[in-house]
Amino acid sequence: MPGSEMRDEVAVLYTEAEIARRVAELGDEVCRALAGRELCVLGLMKGSLVFMADLVRRIPLELTLDLVRVTSHREQTASRVMTEIVYATAVPLEGRDVLLVDDIVDTGITLSYLLGHIHEHSPRSLHVCALVDKPQARKVDVHPDWSAFTIEEPEADRFLVGYGLDWMERFRALPYIGTIPRRDTR
Ligand code: IMP
Ligand code: MG
Numbered sequence: 001m002p003g004s005e006m007r008d009e010v011a012v013l014y015t016e017a018e019i020a021r022r023v024a025e026l027g028d029e030v031c032r033a034l035a036g037r038e039l040c041v042l043g044l045m046k047g048s049l050v051f052m053a054d055l056v057r058r059i060p061l062e063l064t065l066d067l068v069r070v071t072s073h074r075e076q077t078a079s080r081v082m083t084e085i086v087y088a089t090a091v092p093l094e095g096r097d098v099l100l101v102d103d104i105v106d107t108g109i110t111l112s113y114l115l116g117h118i119h120e121h122s123p124r125s126l127h128v129c130a131l132v133d134k135p136q137a138r139k140v141d142v143h144p145d146w147s148a149f150t151i152e153e154p155e156a157d158r159f160l161v162g163y164g165l166d167w168m169e170r171f172r173a174l175p176y177i178g179t180i181p182r183r184d185t186r
Pocket of ligand 1: 047104109
């Protein structure tokens with residue numbers, strides 16, 4: 001069967017059912033916190049696409065959907081990690097209640113950079129909903145308002161794929177979240 005080989009490499013961490021349950025809970029929490037607001041949902045391409053599609057269907061508020069593209073290039077040497085980030089959005093954010101939907105908050109470098117940029121556009125409020133939080137890997141002090149899953153030690157070093165998450169553009173379409181052995185890139 002095509003694709004079965006790919007799935008053999010992946011150990012399931014969160015099943016479709018577990019993800020669906022957490023996404024529904026998050027939808028309820030977002031809805032309670034932002035009731036009465038009209039949301040500007042900004043999804044971070046491409047890792048949050050699948051998560052965003054499921055999450056917004058659990059948020060029965062008025063909302064608009066947009067995508068932000070952030071490309072980060074990592075160069076890891078023994079002593080430092082260099083991240084170069086390219087960011088693009090033409091979405092008017094001034095005065096809006098922005099909900100940023102992110103895939104993984106790892107070092108936090110990408111998210112803190114983005115938050116800085118979005119703040120410059122003077123939104124009325126800015127909240128972050130992440131699929132996965134890896135607080136152990138944090139290099140910048142930034143916290144999502146909500147996260148579906150938090151990965152603590154000793155799992156923190158495992159590389160996650162599926163449900164939108166990729167390794168070198170692979171595995172995004174898996175319906176569950178799994179792990180693959182840590183490779184030399186993130
Ligand atoms: P940060 O700037 O270190 O927080 O990087 C976050 C980004 O790194 C995420 O948006 C992902 O694209 C990527 N990333 C970090 N950890 C993983 C992982 O375990 N699987 C897939 N992508 C990851
Ligand atoms: Mg990625």
